[in-house]
Amino acid sequence: MAMPLTTPEERVALFQKLFSDTIPHNKALGLRVLAVARGLASMQLDWREELVGNPETGVLAGGPLTAMLDSCCGMAVATMLKNPEPFATLDLRIDYAKPATPGQPVIAEAECYRITRSVAFTRAIAHQGDPKDPVAAAAGTFMLGTKGRVTPGQSIARGTGGKETAR
Amino acid sequence: MSIPLLKRLAEARKHGDVTRLTDAIPYAKWMRISPEHSTGELLTRMRYHDDLIGNTFLPAIHGGTLGAMLEMAAIFHLLWETETETVPKIVNITVDYLRSARPIDVIAAAKVTKQGRRMVNVFAEAWQDDRSKPVATASAHFLVKSADEPSSL
Numbered sequence: 522m523a524m525p526l527t528t529p530e531e532r533v534a535l536f537q538k539l540f541s542d543t544i545p546h547n548k549a550l551g552l553r554v555l556a557v558a559r560g561l562a563s564m565q566l567d568w569r570e571e572l573v574g575n576p577e578t579g580v581l582a583g584g585p586l587t588a589m590l591d592s593c594c595g596m597a598v599a600t601m602l603k604n605p606e607p608f609a610t611l612d613l614r615i616d617y618a619k620p621a622t623p624g625q626p627v628i629a630e631a632e633c634y635r636i637t638r639s640v641a642f643t644r645a646i647a648h649q650g651d652p653k654d655p656v657a658a659a660a661g662t663f664m665l666g667t668k669g670r671v672t673p674g675q676s677i678a679r680g681t682g683g684k685e686t687a688r
Numbered sequence: 689m690s691i692p693l694l695k696r697l698a699e700a701r702k703h704g705d706v707t708r709l710t711d712a713i714p715y716a717k718w719m720r721i722s723p724e725h726s727t728g729e730l731l732t733r734m735r736y737h738d739d740l741i742g743n744t745f746l747p748a749i750h751g752g753t754l755g756a757m758l759e760m761a762a763i764f765h766l767l768w769e770t771e772t773e774t775v776p777k778i779v780n781i782t783v784d785y786l787r788s789a790r791p792i793d794v795i796a797a798a799k800v801t802k803q804g805r806r807m808v809n810v811f812a813e814a815w816q817d818d819r820s821k822p823v824a825t826a827s828a829h830f831l832v833k834s835a836d837e838p839s840s841l
Contacts, residue, residue, distance in 0.1 A: 543744070544741070544742055544743075544744070544750070545738055545739050545740070545741040545742075545744065545750075546739055546740055546741060546742050546749075546750035546752065546753055547742075547750070548739075549739035570714060571714055571715065571717075571718040572714070572715050572718065573713075573714045573715060574713060574714075574715050575693070575713075575775070576692060576712070576713075576714055577692060577693075581715075582713070582714075582715035582716075582756070583756065583759050583778055583781070584715055584719065584752070584753070584755070584756025584757075584759060584760070585715065585756070587752045587755040587756050587759070587781075587783075588750060588751075588752025588753060588755070588756060589752070590752075591750070591751050591752040591755065592742075592750075592752060609751070609785065609788065610751040610783075610785050611784070611785055612782060612783060612784045612785065613751070613755060613782070613783045613785075614780065614781070614782040614783075615755070615780060615781050615782075616779070616780040617778050617779060617780060667788075668746075668788075669743070669745060669746045669748075669788075670745045670746075671745075672743060672744075672745050
């Protein structure tokens with residue numbers, strides 16, 4: 522279902538719709554898609570009282586970061602699919618490098634660096650402005666061709682890739 | 689740092705009511721993740737609500753929320769079942785996704801795999817209506833005695 526997408530803004534708007542606005546948990550977190558290109562995805566999570574783990578410090582809980590990193594890695598996978606197919610997270614590892622500074626947004630940047638017939642490999646970091654000073658790092662693998670219907674996000678296939686044009 | 693949570697823990701112990709811990713953690717409240725021990729075993733429950741959905745077509749609960757509740761299950765376990773004097777600080781977590789989680793409650797249990805002086809390794813398992821069919825498992829490391837950086841909890 523590749524679509525002709527001409528500008529980066531249009532791509533971001535489409536991915537915002539498919540990977541945040543129409544996914545209830547991502548919408549509840551208020552995830553914002555910042556950028557997308559073939560194999561690459563970036564999202565932002567804004568600080569919110571409800572997402573805090575420790576009210577004394579105001580530091581975000583690990584959960585919202587886990588959810589954002591999972592989603593961001595999944596979005597990177599979607600941009601690499603040759604053909605639309607359902608996929609699901611197989612495993613996800615998160616290293617919590619340091620607490621996120623309260624009140625500031627957290628940005629996730631994910632890369633799908635290899636895709637095979639059955640498995641996609643991703644890595645991601647979460648930072649607050651300096652990617653060299655991450656708050657968390659993640660590695661996720663995804664199983665391709667899982668049960669169920671293809672979601673609109675999973676049917677985006679390679680049509681949206683940065684330099685690749687739609688078929 | 690985290691005095692309210694440890695205070696809440698002391699209070700919960702005094703009343704023998706672990707559910708009081710949820711109130712000290714805004715994210716746990718928002719996610720409706722709460723510890724319970726009505727069966728004598730400490731379990732952590734994530735009550736189903738529509739905001740947990742990650743795939744509306746299956747439908748299935750978002751994988752990130754399963755990771756989050758396994759992490760909370762490990763923390764509640766450490767707080768309640770071990771003699772911790774600090775709030776455990778998570779170092780890392782690895783989540784294995786075994787089945788898609790349906791739109792119903794998710795329950796998790798945790799156990800300490802190895803207790804070190806500073807570091808604890810915890811294993812947690814989440815299921816829905818059949819405990820023999822886990823939807824996800826996780827293993828995580830926590831620093832339990834350290835003063836270098838504040839915990840996210």
